[in-house]
Amino acid sequence: MRARRLVILLAAAATALAACGRPAGTAAPTGEASPAVSTAPTSDTSPPPAASPGATRGSSPQATTPPAAGVPTAGTWARIEVAGPRPDAREDHTWTVHAAGRTAYLFGGRGGGTAFGDLWAFDLGARTWTRLEPAGPSPDARFGHEAAWVDGVGLVVTLGQAGSRFFNDIWAFDPATSSWRELPAAGDVPVARYGSCSGVAPDGRLWISHGFTAEGARFADTRAYDFGAGRWADVTPTGDVPVKRCLHACWWTSDGEFVLYGGQTNGAAALGDLWRVDPASGGWAAAADPGPAARQLAAVGRTDGLAVVFGGRDVERRPLDDTWV
Secondary structure, X not given: OOOOOOOOOOOOOOOOOOOOOOOOOOXXXXXXXXXXXXXXXXXXXXXXXXXXXXXXXXXXXXXXXXXOOOOOOOOOEOOOOXXXXXXXXXXXXXXXXXXXXXXXXXXXXXXXXXXXXOEEEEEOOOOEEEEEOOEOOOOOXXXXXXXXXXXXXXXXXXXXXXXXEEOOOEEEEEOOOOEEEEOOOEEOXXXXXXXXXXXXXXXXXXXXXEEEOHHHOEEEEEEEEEOOOXXXXXXXXXXXXXXXXXXXEEEEOOOOOEEEEOOEEOOEOOEOOEEEEEOOOOEEEEXXXXXXXXXXXXXXXXXXXXXXXXXXXXXXXXXXXXXXX
């Protein structure tokens, strides 16, 4: 798309989540993090991605407004054929591309009643999987967590759920040492939760917003983690806020705005609202009707300043296969 291709790993949800996945007897534990270890990961040196032959297209509803100048109006999907070992089938995992764009990391997820805690690297050029076996401590198995690549830190994983447990710990994986380290978590630590959303701000902090935890509780708060200080801060914008929700998406724009889209809430299986917050103004603002059908559990990727949204489930919890920019 544009000068670069967007690579997204998509997992179809095997079950509809009526209440953000709360099992019976769920409890929300608190976590205590260990001190940080100063280790900066090295750059990714795997070969660049190869072209993908063969393309198919999915259905897409009509937009209610014309696209902005420079925004693609058409594209193609290509299935990547993979040889050799691969992760077990799963959903609710994370797929995080290294800053160099040559390797993607898959962590966690669930399938067949199992919560996974395995870590895999996918070489986007060779199209091969490698299961990584880090020595030492590692994050507990989980699904519905958040992950991001943070320069100078590595693959960062936080939040999530496994059975009746919810998490608010934060971990970093360094490919250079093939090891995990738990990061310190002082300050306004978020309540352990599942189905939140996240994005790395221009100042390098990791923002998370909204989510779900035990006893059906949902959140509308926003927190930011400072990797240098090892602290969380409550950065919930003032004034109107998007309704409490989970299974939504959020990202940072090239203009430095934090955007939140979709999800589900009490009495609504799918939401279609779009919000943005400018950190300088400190407030959320609802955008005009964005056009796509309301949805939860959508996949979102970013490239060249654009956000690409694919799929999810609609208000009837039916799977969607449309793609929007």
